[in-house]
């Protein structure tokens with residue numbers, strides 16, 4: 001085997017070239033195969049991988065509550081001082097463990113309809129106390145149990161994979177009846193998955209019945225989740241901007257008083273969707289909201305890391321592998337020119353609250 005160093009180098013180069021050529025040929029073939037498999041497996045019909053995970057969520061999903069405990073109710077009432085709040089929590093419930101029900105396929109329109117039953121099981125190990133600590137938390141959970149969300153009708157993706165899981169109708173309608181104009185549209189998926197082959201430039205639209213609106217997330221970062229590369233999509237502050245900053249949001253400004261003539265940002269008045277109860281949604285601790293709202297309340301510490309919403313989506317399949325949806329529910333007691341701590345309710349009993357913070361997480 002008279003092979004000297006040059007010969008070795010040449011062989012090496014040839015093998016390298018052959019590998020490169022094979023690689024060049026194999027890679028597109030592999031991609032095609034993967035693409036074909038994915039296109040088949042993400043379709044929402046009996047027997048696919050997506051369908052199994054869709055009927056019953058594969059991961060554990062928790063709904064966590066924090067209550068803002070007012071420390072100085074007397075002072076506020078008598079002396080109109082600033083409200084001092086202390087956050088108490090989390091109280092954690094396991095949710096989304098029930099299978100979707102009444103699943104009905106429509107092979108002609110390539111849709112599938114269902115209802116999502118709600119259930120909540122208290123998780124003492126992930127909570128700061130027992131659910132008896134606060135009646136509010138228990139009441140919320142009891143009210144949530146034995147209800148269902150829907151009917152949803154979504155596209156199964158069989159004819160067009162770019163539509164898979166996108167909501168066609170919610171409660172048999174394409175609109176909600178809460179907002180004027182295009183703000184009322186039911187857009188995108190329920191955020192549990194998105195049509196496959198997600199690019200960083202895509203805007204992920206989803207509908208959340210918790211906040212009574214469709215919203216969207218944009219690419220934020222690429223990260224590694226236990227060895228799987230995922231795209232983290234985040235809700236941009238622009239989505240909560242005032243109509244002055246982002247004219248697209250004008251139809252979400254429904255109350256000129258609460259919003260200070262639509263100049264305040266970071267608040268969403270969802271009273272129309274809560275039987276007229278003055279419920280205002282914000283991000284926890286009024287993150288990305290007008291600073292004035294926070295000024296009369298002490299004890300709030302908005303933090304991007306802890307209080308923002310994100311979805312970690314595996315880009316090839318479009319499955320959401322991890323997420324945190326975070327929001328704060330604020331109850332306004334009397335109409336006020338602006339959201340003012342004095343307009344917030346002073347608690348008389350445990351179940352009489354001002355604000356509570358929710359987070360729904362899947363890990």
Ligand SMILES: *[C@@H]1O[C@H](CO)[C@@H](O)[C@H](O)[C@H]1NC(C)=O
Nearest residue numbers: 073074075076077078079080
């Ligand atoms: C209200 O303010 C007065 C004067 O500063 C003080 O004496 C009183 O204790 C305060 N009342 C309450 C309920 O804190």
Ligand SMILES: *[C@@H]1O[C@H](CO)[C@@H](O)[C@H](O)[C@H]1NC(C)=O
Nearest residue numbers: 101102115116117147148151
């Ligand atoms: C499922 O369908 C049945 C029969 O149509 C109906 O009685 C039931 O209320 C539905 N369940 C839910 C949770 O909507």
Ligand SMILES: *[C@@H]1O[C@H](CO)[C@@H](O)[C@H](O)[C@H]1NC(C)=O
Nearest residue numbers: 122124129130131132133138
């Ligand atoms: C909570 O209260 C209920 C009813 O009062 C009681 O049955 C239950 O044991 C209490 N749980 C805890 C952990 O204290």
Ligand SMILES: *[C@@H]1O[C@H](CO)[C@@H](O)[C@H](O)[C@H]1NC(C)=O
Nearest residue numbers: 119120121122138141142145
């Ligand atoms: C909700 O229902 C489940 C199952 O029926 C039960 O285990 C759980 O304790 C209930 N949760 C509440 C808060 O009532």
Ligand SMILES: *[C@@H]1O[C@H](CO)[C@@H](O)[C@H](O)[C@H]1NC(C)=O
Nearest residue numbers: 182183184185186187214215
């Ligand atoms: C819903 O989608 C349409 C078309 O993409 C868009 O014009 C509208 O602004 C969206 N509405 C919401 C509330 O996201």
Ligand SMILES: *[C@@H]1O[C@H](CO)[C@@H](O)[C@H](O)[C@H]1NC(C)=O
Nearest residue numbers: 256257259260261262337338
């Ligand atoms: C909102 O605008 C109207 C009309 O321009 C004005 O009369 C009213 O005082 C404004 N309200 C607030 C809270 O700025």
